[in-house]
Amino acid sequence: MPQVNAYAxxxxxxxxxxxxxERRDPRPDDVVIRxxxxxxxHTDIHFVQNDWGRSLYPVVPGHEIVGTVTGVGAAVSGFxxxxxxxxxxxxDSCRTCSSCNEGLEQYxxxxxxxxxxxxxxxxxxxxxxxxxxxxxxxxxxxxxxPAALDPAAAAPLLCAGITTYSxxxxxxxxxxxxxxxxxxxxxxxxxxKFARALGAEVTLFTxxxxxxxxxxxxxxxxxxVSTDRKAMAAAAGRFHFILDTVPVAHELDPYVNALQRDGTxxxxxxxxxxxxxxxxxxxxxxxxxxxxxxxxxxxxxxxxLDFCAAHGIACDVEMLDIxxxxxxxxxxxxxxxxxxxxxxxxxx
Amino acid sequence: MPQVNAYAxxxxxxxxxxxxxERRDPRPDDVVIRxxxxxxxHTDIHFVQNDWGRSLYPVVPGHEIVGTVTGVGAAVSGFxxxxxxxxxxxxDSCRTCSSCNEGLEQYxxxxxxxxxxxxxxxxxxxxxxxxxxxxxxxxxxxxxxPAALDPAAAAPLLCAGITTYSxxxxxxxxxxxxxxxxxxxxxxxxxxKFARALGAEVTLFTxxxxxxxxxxxxxxxxxxVSTDRKAMAAAAGRFHFILDTVPVAHELDPYVNALQRDGTxxxxxxxxxxxxxxxxxxxxxxxxxxxxxxxxxxxxxxxxLDFCAAHGIACDVEMLDIxxxxxxxxxxxxxxxxxxxxxxxxxx
Numbered sequence: 001m002p003q004v005n006a007y008a009x010x011x012x013x014x015x016x017x018x019x020x021x022e023r024r025d026p027r028p029d030d031v032v033i034r035x036x037x038x039x040x041x042h043t044d045i046h047f048v049q050n051d052w053g054r055s056l057y058p059v060v061p062g063h064e065i066v067g068t069v070t071g072v073g074a075a076v077s078g079f080x081x082x083x084x085x086x087x088x089x090x091x092d093s094c095r096t097c098s099s100c101n102e103g104l105e106q107y108x109x110x111x112x113x114x115x116x117x118x119x120x121x122x123x124x125x126x127x128x129x130x131x132x133x134x135x136x137x138x139x140x141x142x143x144x145x146p147a148a149l150d151p152a153a154a155a156p157l158l159c160a161g162i163t164t165y166s167x168x169x170x171x172x173x174x175x176x177x178x179x180x181x182x183x184x185x186x187x188x189x190x191x192x193k194f195a196r197a198l199g200a201e202v203t204l205f206t207x208x209x210x211x212x213x214x215x216x217x218x219x220x221x222x223x224x225v226s227t228d229r230k231a232m233a234a235a236a237g238r239f240h241f242i243l244d245t246v247p248v249a250h251e252l253d254p255y256v257n258a259l260q261r262d263g264t265x266x267x268x269x270x271x272x273x274x275x276x277x278x279x280x281x282x283x284x285x286x287x288x289x290x291x292x293x294x295x296x297x298x299x300x301x302x303x304x305l306d307f308c309a310a311h312g313i314a315c316d317v318e319m320l321d322i323x324x325x326x327x328x329x330x331x332x333x334x335x336x337x338x339x340x341x342x343x344x345x346x347x348x
Numbered sequence: 349m350p351q352v353n354a355y356a357x358x359x360x361x362x363x364x365x366x367x368x369x370e371r372r373d374p375r376p377d378d379v380v381i382r383x384x385x386x387x388x389x390h391t392d393i394h395f396v397q398n399d400w401g402r403s404l405y406p407v408v409p410g411h412e413i414v415g416t417v418t419g420v421g422a423a424v425s426g427f428x429x430x431x432x433x434x435x436x437x438x439x440d441s442c443r444t445c446s447s448c449n450e451g452l453e454q455y456x457x458x459x460x461x462x463x464x465x466x467x468x469x470x471x472x473x474x475x476x477x478x479x480x481x482x483x484x485x486x487x488x489x490x491x492x493x494p495a496a497l498d499p500a501a502a503a504p505l506l507c508a509g510i511t512t513y514s515x516x517x518x519x520x521x522x523x524x525x526x527x528x529x530x531x532x533x534x535x536x537x538x539x540x541k542f543a544r545a546l547g548a549e550v551t552l553f554t555x556x557x558x559x560x561x562x563x564x565x566x567x568x569x570x571x572x573v574s575t576d577r578k579a580m581a582a583a584a585g586r587f588h589f590i591l592d593t594v595p596v597a598h599e600l601d602p603y604v605n606a607l608q609r610d611g612t613x614x615x616x617x618x619x620x621x622x623x624x625x626x627x628x629x630x631x632x633x634x635x636x637x638x639x640x641x642x643x644x645x646x647x648x649x650x651x652x653l654d655f656c657a658a659h660g661i662a663c664d665v666e667m668l669d670i671x672x673x674x675x676x677x678x679x680x681x682x683x684x685x686x687x688x689x690x691x692x693x694x695x696x
Contacts, residue, residue: 099609107609107634109585170635237457252626261447261455264637270628277623278600280615283640286455287518289612290638292631 021060021128023136024120028075031142033085038130039064039156039317040341041186042247045329047117056117062130063089063115064342066145066155076139084151086143086305087135088158089295091115091127095140103299105141131322133348143302146309153314156186156340157305159295160315164191164243165304166296167266168198173241175199180235180242182226182255184211184218186340187245187268190315192218195243197311203239205255214338218316226254237286239263249274256282256290264289315340321347369408369476371484372468376423379490381433386478387412387504387665388689389534390595393677395465404465410478410691411437411463414493414503424487432499434491434653435483436506437643439463439475443488451647453489479670481696491650494657501662504534504688505653507643508663512539512591513652514644515614516546521589523547528583528590530574530603532559532566534688535593535616537664540566543591545659551587553603562686566664574602585634587611597622604630604638612637663688669695 026032044061046052065087069079079085092113093105100108113121116129129135145154164187173179179200181191188204195202196219203222204215212223224231235258242255247269255265256279267290282288296304308314320328320341328341374380392409394400413435417427427433440461441453448456461469464477477483493502512535521527527548529539536552543550544567551570552563560571572579583606590603595617603613604627615638630636644652656662668676668689676689 104609109609261452261457267628267631270632271626275625275627278619278626278638279623280617280619280640283638284615284618284642285640287515287639287641289640290626290631291635292628292633292637293635294632 021058021132023128023134024123024125026071026073026136027122027138028073029138029140030073030136031069031076031079031085031139032071033065033067033087033135033137033142034070035065035067035130035132035135035345037066037152037155037345038062038132038343039159039315040320040325040328040332040343041156041159042332043159044129045332048329054117056126060116060128060130060132062132062343063087064155064158064160064340065115065130065135066151066158067135070134072139078139078144079142084145084147086145086154086158087115087130087137087141088143088162088301089115090298091118091137091141092121102297104297106295106297131325131343133345141298143298143305146305148309149305150314152319152342152344153317154305154308155342156315156317157190157308158301160186160340161190161194161308162296162301162304163187163268163293164245165194165307166300167243167268167291167293168194168241169300169303170293171241171264171266171291173198173200177201177240178203178238180205180224180239180255180258181220182242182244183246184215184339185245185335186315186337189218189339191243191245192220193313196220197307197313203235205242232258237261241266243268245269248272249276252276252290253279253282256288259286259288261286262288264291267292268294317342319344323347369406369480371476371482372471372473374419374421374484375470375486376421377486377488378421378484379417379424379427379433379487380419381413381415381435381483381485381490382418383413383415383478383480383483383693385414385500385503385693386410386480386691387507387663388668388673388676388680388691389504389507390680391507392477393680396677402465404474408464408476408478408480410480411435412503412506412508412688412690413463413478413483414499414506415483418482420487426487426492427490432493432495434493434502434506435463435478435485435489436491436510436649437463438646439466439485439489440469450645452645454643454645479673479691481693489646491646491653494653496657497653498662500667500690500692501665502653502656503690504663504665505538505656506649508534508688509538509656510644510649510652511535511616511641512593513542513655514648515591515616515639515641516542516589517648517651518641519589519612519614519639521546521548525549525588526551526586528553528572528587528603528606529568530590530592531594532563532687533593533683534663534685537566537687539591539593540568541661544568545655545661551583553590580606585609589614591616593617594619596620597624600624600638601627601630604636607634607636609634610636612639615640616642665690667692671695
């Protein structure tokens with residue numbers, strides 16, 4: 001019998017309101033999950049506000065989900081009721097293209113299925129996310145949550161965590177590397193933690209001198225205030241990698257110039273609303289690169305969770321009663337959160 | 349005794365005129381070279397016209413030099429009179445930074461010395477290039493010219509050749525790779541030849557349908573007319589690497605979109621006078637990269653010359669009497685050369 005148990009945003013102006021959402025009965029490969037915690041990602045706000053013009057109301061946001069298995073389909077072998085699990089940005093993909101075959105479902109050549117505002121590949125129904133009491137997800141897209149992780153602080157790992165971990169791993173960041181992280185929000189503070197845990201020398205670039213002590217507490221060896229032209233000039237040619245987590249339009253040249261020869265500027269955010277100009281000189285004269293990276297595939301996300309458990313890494317979170325979601329959105333838009341809100345679903 | 353034996357551009361309007369240029373007496377590590385052939389690079393035109401605002405007149409252009417050793421300093425061990433040699437874009441560098449230590453003198457962290465319009469690191473004199481009867485160059489910056497190479501057709505290898513060979517080698521292009529080359533001028537036609545010889549499947553992107561047969565003759569397996577939207581759309585996601593040789597402002601998005609996941613767009617030209625916008629979406633959603641690459645270091649340039657000898661590769665050239673340099677410049681600016689002018693220095 002379909003489940004009725006969710007909140008949903010009905011329009012940009014009405015905000016988040018109770019709305020009955022049906023969850024499908026489990027298919028043979030499905031895991032039924034009671035949602036315990038759900039992180040709030042900036043993407044949620046974009047969809048609730050229809051900033052990208054492709055929101056399909058009602059939207060149930062949320063793709064940083066930690067929960068507990070309450071049931072499994074007949075063909076599920078890896079999970080059983082009572083298991084603590086996670087669900088991130090993807091709940092399905094074509095499973096046949098070369099990216100899927102390599103466990104890089106986030107680059108599925110036929111388009112992956114988003115955890116919310118997506119369309120189920122089998123029955124064409126809408127997908128609804130984690131601001132909800134329950135979710136039903138195919139086994140392949142369910143993560144095992146290590147017991148050592150605090151489940152609430154682990155929720156944002158499913159998006160903010162893997163988005164920063166994946167490129168650092170893909171590009172082989174490790175001891176001997178000087179790594180810069182631009183911005184210290186939900187993603188940036190995870191980037192600092194991961195780069196540090198991977199053995200790199202970590203520098204945080206921030207516009208605010210006030211974040212210095214906090215960045216050092218997060219693991220940064222050094223902080224450079226990006227508005228300090230002298231400090232930026234002194235950083236020229238220093239970095240092997242710079243992970244740029246800033247999701248709004250900003251100048252890239254100062255960071256490109258801070259790369260050494262063969263260095264890579266890794267972009268994980270969409271730079272909106274205007275695109276920066278691409279200056280070819282700084283790339284050509286030092287064989288530098290600008291690369292993009294998108295969240296992570298399922299195997300790498302599992303690896304990241306296990307890495308966090310082994311290294312005692314978690315997201316810094318502020319717990320939230322679901323009735324205060326709108327207030328949380330407002331605070332996020334002012335940058336007033338350290339560093340991720342997580343909804344306690346017991347408050348639903 | 350200083351040598352007096354060069355042509356030099358005195359101003360953008362006067363073009364190339366006879367002018368006495370002194371060449372230094374050989375230092376212990378110097379090789380004295382009689383210049384037999386010199387290719388004409390677009391950069392030469394930029395310097396003659398002072399397009400970049402940093403020409404120091406008199407300019408003697410030319411950095412695609414093939415000649416014959418006529419004398420060597422006391423400490424020179426690798427060359428002797430009569431040897432056929434080459435000189436490219438660099439005649440010196442700091443020789444102590446990490447790039448120089450790795451044989452990547454083109455990325456010298458203290459700035460390499462250009463073959464012309466540069467400044468000698470020892471005596472502060474101006475450097476003068478290959479539109480000349482003779483040049484004196486430190487042994488480390490002199491290339492051995494394999495006997496199997498036609499010396500005239502080999503001259504442009506020293507710039508157009510190494511500029512395209514270096515990134516293909518650095519990024520590991522080989523069998524199983526689909527490689528696109530954008531533009532078929534002096535650089536592009538070499539890019540096609542090298543990518544083909546390295547075992548890749550090669551596609552030429554050109555604005556002109558008329559170049560199809562010629563591109564296939566050069567070794568391209570396929571030609572895509574870049575103004576054909578349908579053909580470009582069909583190419584989406586296909587290429588491991590695209591080598592973009594077009595040195596003027598143009599849209600990059602069509603080529604970024606033609607890359608597959610983890611594909612790299614390699615830029616070897618400065619995009620002037622306007623910078624294209626950098627759209628982050630196509631990078632992020634397929635972990636694509638945009639990289640720059642600059643000519644090549646001395647060891648790799650030698651490797652490239654040996655590779656050309658082994659694979660029967662040369663530049664397609666049109667021989668030129670030095671009295672017709674101005675006419676050649678005009679033809680180059682109309683794109684009317686297949687694919688490189690080479691000055692026969694016997695006409696000096």
